Amino acid sequence: MKGAVMSAVRAGLPDEAVQATGWVEVGRLDDIPKRGARVVKTARGDIAIFRTMEDELFALDDRCPHKAGPLSQGIVQGRSVTCPLHNWIIDLSTGEAMGADHGCTRTVAVRLEQDRVLLSWPGAKDQAA
Numbered sequence: 001m002k003g004a005v006m007s008a009v010r011a012g013l014p015d016e017a018v019q020a021t022g023w024v025e026v027g028r029l030d031d032i033p034k035r036g037a038r039v040v041k042t043a044r045g046d047i048a049i050f051r052t053m054e055d056e057l058f059a060l061d062d063r064c065p066h067k068a069g070p071l072s073q074g075i076v077q078g079r080s081v082t083c084p085l086h087n088w089i090i091d092l093s094t095g096e097a098m099g100a101d102h103g104c105t106r107t108v109a110v111r112l113e114q115d116r117v118l119l120s121w122p123g124a125k126d127q128a129a
């Protein structure tokens with residue numbers, strides 16, 4: 001079920017915490033399959049959170065820098081994802097296209113706190129209001 005939407009946005013974090021930290025709980029690690037992704041909808045567009053085989057998490061805008069393909073539906077290999085539309089390979093840690101291709105997708109800070117997935121984005125405070 002690649003590209004599924006995480007439904008637990010802000011669950012477990014009081015709005016005051018979001019206001020103070022800018023971090024928003026968006027679900028649990030187990031909500032994201034290994035070598036897969038989940039999408040979080042925000043006021044500034046969809047954000048794809050990727051989980052590698054080694055349980056590293058990366059978050060990027062869910063838009064390929066080529067022609068806006070849904071990266072969340074791509075194939076995760078190591079620390080990169082292959083876009084499902086034209087096979088550009090995007091470095092998950094930088095958002096940069098790899099190889100001969102050029103372009104960059106915005107990255108978003110994401111972290112794990114025990115098994116809680118926390119995401120930081122500029123619109124977090126707006127959404128908490």
Ligand code: FES
Pocket residue numbers: 064065066067068069083084085086087088
């Ligand atoms: S839209 Fe991603 S490779 Fe073309």
